[in-house]
Amino acid sequence: MIAELPEYYFRVRENGAAVFRVDTGNRQQRIELEPIATVNLRSGEVRPQGGRALTEADRAEIGRWMAERAALVAKRELDDILRTVDHLNLTAQWVQSRATDDQVDQVAEALLLAMHDLRSVLVRHKADRLLKQSNPR
Structure with missing residues (x-):
C-alpha cells in the first residue's frame, strides 16, 4: 500500500x-x-x-x-x-x-455553419475590444 x-x-x-x-x-x-x-x-x-x-x-x-x-x-x-x-x-x-464527394456532402453544411458562427463571434469580440480601447471610460 x-x-x-x-x-x-x-x-x-x-x-x-x-x-x-x-x-x-x-x-x-x-x-x-x-x-x-x-x-x-x-x-x-x-x-x-x-x-x-x-x-x-x-x-x-x-x-x-x-x-x-x-x-x-x-x-x-x-x-x-x-x-x-x-x-x-x-x-x-x-x-x-x-475526401470523396459523398464525404464532403456529409460534413460540409455542419462545418460551414459552425465556421460561420465562430467567425461571427470572433469578429464581434475583436470589434468590441477595439471599441473599448479607443473609447476608454
Missing part, C-alpha cells in the same frame, strides 16, 4: 468536486473516505456535508485545490481550442486530398 496518503481526496465532478477526509486510523486498517464538503468552482461555493463545520485547515486545503483546479481547467480549455485549430487544418487537408 502507499506509505503516506494525503489528508484530503477530491472526487472531481462537473464544475467542482466532492471533498473527503482520508482516514486510515481505524481498527480494520482500511482506508475510509469521510465526505466533508462539496465544491462548486463556478460560484466558488463550498458546502459542508453532514452538518459538520469545516476547520480552517479544511478551508485552506479546499481553497488551494480550487485555485489549482481552476488554473488546470483554464489551461486545458486553451489547449482544446488550439487542438481545434489543428483539427480544422487537418480537415482542410483531408477535404483537399482524400
Whole structure:
C-alpha cells in the first residue's frame, strides 16, 4: 500500500468536486473516505456535508485545490481550442486530398455553419475590444 496518503481526496465532478477526509486510523486498517464538503468552482461555493463545520485547515486545503483546479481547467480549455485549430487544418487537408464527394456532402453544411458562427463571434469580440480601447471610460 502507499506509505503516506494525503489528508484530503477530491472526487472531481462537473464544475467542482466532492471533498473527503482520508482516514486510515481505524481498527480494520482500511482506508475510509469521510465526505466533508462539496465544491462548486463556478460560484466558488463550498458546502459542508453532514452538518459538520469545516476547520480552517479544511478551508485552506479546499481553497488551494480550487485555485489549482481552476488554473488546470483554464489551461486545458486553451489547449482544446488550439487542438481545434489543428483539427480544422487537418480537415482542410483531408477535404483537399482524400475526401470523396459523398464525404464532403456529409460534413460540409455542419462545418460551414459552425465556421460561420465562430467567425461571427470572433469578429464581434475583436470589434468590441477595439471599441473599448479607443473609447476608454
